[in-house]
Amino acid sequence: MRLLLLSPASTAAQRAGRFPADDPLDARGLAEVKADATRLRAALSGDAAAFVSPATCARDTASALGLAATVDAALADINYGNWQGRRLADLAIEAPQELAAWTLDPDAAPPGGESFSQLVTRMGQWLDALGTPDETGGGTTNGKTSAASSRAHTVVAVTHAPLLRAAIVHATGASPTVFPRIEITPLSMVELRHSQRGWTWRPASL
Incomplete structure (x- = not known):
């Protein structure tokens, strides 16, 4: 199995130094996808699940690339807890x-949020289930993932930079x-093979 993990294009909040709060892509983010569309589509298999x-930013990115993607809650961004939507500059003063x-510490989490170590566990469970064949030859993350991945050797997942690091x-x-020490920029692609x-x-084969 070939798995391509793609991070979304940038959002206005991200460029302003804010933690995500389910922000959509603005005109600049959509322009980034358009500018990279040829490169990204060339790397994607036509029969990929x-x-x-x-x-929203991930779904906007997938849509702009013409991907008929299934929403998977396991691919949600890391939980920023009480820091969601806050500016990094403000938190640097307040906390x-x-x-x-x-x-710096993978076990540290925002108040009410998720640590990177917890995210590695979550992403690892998703990856291991995806790579575990069932009787149809697909992964076992959930019914939708199993059915779709059984039809394709290549799987594409549009998810967030922390999840690419965790993967x-x-x-x-x-x-x-x-x-x-793992830098993931907008529209970065990570390739894993199982x-x-x-x-x-x-x-990644770009």
Whole structure:
């Protein structure tokens, strides 16, 4: 199985240094998708099963690329808790120690939110279920994922930068502490392959 993980185009909130709050793509974000559409579509298989985060920016990105993607709640962005929609600059003043810990410690979480270590567990469960064949040859993440992935050797998932980082950590067996050193920009693509050895990370075929 070949899995392509694609991060959404940028949002106005992201460019303003805010934590996501289910923001849609604005004109600039849609222009980014249009500018990269040829490159991205060339990497995608025509018969790929496609899945997408419930977030509006992810669904907008998938739609702009012409992907008929199934929404999968397991691909939702990391839970930012009480920091959702807040500016990083404001939190750096109001809660500097908590923010610093969150940027460096995989076990630190925003108030009411999810830590990166927890996200690695969530993403790892999704990946392992996707790579586990059932009687139809598909993955077992859920009924929709199983049925769709059984029809295609390539799977595409439009999800968020933290989940792409988590997927790399899970596939390589690395410590979650490496997450600050994995840079994922808007419209980045990560390619994973599943075989008898499990998941492996390889350069995306662009």
